[in-house]
Amino acid sequence: FKKFNMKRPKFFLSGDGGYNKEIEEALRKSVKENHFDAVIAEYSMAGQYLEANQDIFPPDTLTVISVHECYTKAFELRAAKGEDISNAQIKELHDYEFTMYNAVDRILSLTREDSEILINYEPGLRKKVRIVPHGVDTEFYYPPVDKSLDENSKRMLYLGNFEHYPNVDAARNFIDHCWNHILQEVPDAKFYAIGFHPPHELLDLRSDNIIVMEGGDNENVRQLYWKSDVFVAPIELGTGFRGKILESMACGLPVVATPLATFGIDPSHGNDMFVADDYDTFARYVIRLLKDAELRKTIADNGLKLVKKFDHIYASEKLAQVFSEGKQDRL
Incomplete structure (x- = not known):
């Protein structure tokens, strides 16, 4: 990616080609001043900052990327539907995306299907991928108490x-x-x-x-x-x-x-x-x-x-298991 003079492909996620140095500086400052058991990049676009700054994390800090979607697969689907995305662009995205995933300790996948997509592209990720689905707050999201069977808003x-x-x-x-x-x-x-x-x-x-x-x-x-x-x-x-x-x-x-x-x-x-x-x-x-x-x-x-x-309580329990297991691996 030296030809673009950046740490990611020019179309990574949004297409703007940017790598925000302020985010990088804030991350480096925070890790220097604090000790973290784990650092999670929520969404793969945040994962680029973990990949680019591997030198700042101490041995007992678990690095994690939460992959909400495989961008390589997403771009392949878009190309198949007729969008102007070349095979060269997809290859470049694939190479960077999976370099990024290989640079961290754990990959969180939201679904079994998505974990299989990642592993099919990169079999070596099997030892890193853990499935932690999103939870839903069932105390906030619940059926309306006053809606009758006869109501039909269509x-x-x-x-x-x-x-x-x-x-x-x-x-x-x-x-x-x-x-x-x-x-x-x-x-x-x-x-x-x-x-x-x-x-x-x-x-x-x-x-x-x-x-x-x-x-x-x-x-x-x-x-x-x-x-x-x-x-x-x-x-x-x-x-x-x-x-x-x-x-x-x-x-x-x-x-x-x-x-x-x-x-x-x-x-x-x-x-x-x-x-x-x-x-x-x-x-x-x-x-x-x-x-x-x-x-x-x-x-x-x-x-x-x-x-x-x-319910989100179950998702949080699974996430806690990932942290516990990962910390043991790093000791």
Whole structure:
């Protein structure tokens, strides 16, 4: 990467090519002035600072990168869908990404599927990768107490940070491939695509029935879940764990999702949620749920049972095990 005079490929994550020296200096200062049992880089883009500053960590400090998605895999998926990404770019990204992972003591993967993706690219990572799924705060996210079975807002919800392109792509997938079919069967249905910084390609699709708007704080998000009838996750790009699916299930929403969206959740199709790998089927499941209150309740109730297994207390226990094991290895 010397040709770019930087420590990462020019398109690493955001494409700006930057490496923030202020972040690096703050990290070095903090490690010099404090002792840490572990230093975790949350998201791979933060992992570059661990890889570039390996010399500052004492032998008893565990270095960890929490990998929310494998960028190499994500770029391959985007290229396969027609985006202008060359094989040379993907190779350069792969080489840097896995150099970074090899430089730390542990890799946290959010799902079993994602851990397998990493190990398939780099078998030597098997000894480092540990699966620690995201948890959901079931004390905050819970079903509304005053929502009756007779209520039917006919609102479908998709929630995501639209600065992350797979979320834009997911909303477009639903509008482009499912919406007309649903509207023919349920003319008063409404689709809400909510998230930070929605781009013009979504804003331009707004209508009386398609609402695209900025997201809000956790309380605002919880209210959105409560006011909706179905959560849709038509995700085709990216990898990783979809915490918003767990939040929606915890709030009593039935879910229709693509297989990719369910990584790490392992739902029972037709019981905990509906899973569809083509959009005609996806739309039919949404229509069934919009028209059948009893079915919505059944799927939602089963989803609530599943989501209890992902309470954040269990995720924190798994993370503590990783720290304990890693510290023993470094002694």
